[in-house]
Amino acid sequence: MKTFNLLVRLIPAIIMLQTLFFKFSGAAESVYIFSSIGIEPWGRIGTGILELVASALLLINRKAIWGAILGVGLMFGAVVTHLFLLGIEIMGDGGQLFFMALATMVCCAWIVYQRRGEISMVLQTVI
Numbered sequence: 100m101k102t103f104n105l106l107v108r109l110i111p112a113i114i115m116l117q118t119l120f121f122k123f124s125g126a127a128e129s130v131y132i133f134s135s136i137g138i139e140p141w142g143r144i145g146t147g148i149l150e151l152v153a154s155a156l157l158l159i160n161r162k163a164i165w166g167a168i169l170g171v172g173l174m175f176g177a178v179v180t181h182l183f184l185l186g187i188e189i190m191g192d193g194g195q196l197f198f199m200a201l202a203t204m205v206c207c208a209w210i211v212y213q214r215r216g217e218i219s220m221v222l223q224t225v226i
Contacts, residue, residue, distance in 0.1 A: 107210060111170050111203040112157040115150040118199070122147035128190050136184055149173055157210075164217045167210035174204035 121129045122143050133139035133146075150173060156166025177200035181187055187194040211218075 104213070107206050108157045108160075108163050108167075111174075111206040112154040112166070114199050114203045115154045115170065115173075118196075119147050119151060122150075128192070128196070131190060132180075132185060132196075136180060146173065153207075157207075163210055164214040167207040167214070168218075170207035171204055171211060174200045174207065178204060 120126075125140070125143075129143050130139055133143040136142070149169060153166045153169040153173060156162040157170065158166075178197070181189075181197045181200065187197045189196050
């Protein structure tokens with residue numbers, strides 16, 4: 100089970116880290132996506148920064164719940180944007196970006212579900 104839990108943290112972190120190159124370098128696909136929804140370049144750069152933070156938190160076991168929560172939010176936005184604004188396929192990618200966002204969201208949601216007790220513990224100490 101430990102290996103599975105590690106994989107469920109590594110998969111979304113690797114996917115998000117891998118896409119950072121394209122966001123930060125201004126790759127044509129990234130510019131197209133964020134231009135299409137009217138938030139280029141700040142949306143692309145801001146999303147990249149948030150994905151970097153989420154990935155780093157996912158790689159730190161004690162902070163993984165917070166990276167997963169951030170990852171669910173970011174990838175929910177990506178999936179909804181694909182479904183309602185962009186379409187599943189972007190510039191002939193065969194839906195690869197959509198399915199990577201979906202896989203990342205599912206992995207992050209699994210982590211949130213598995214560690215839901217950590218959220219209530221933190222909220223009890225804050226409130």
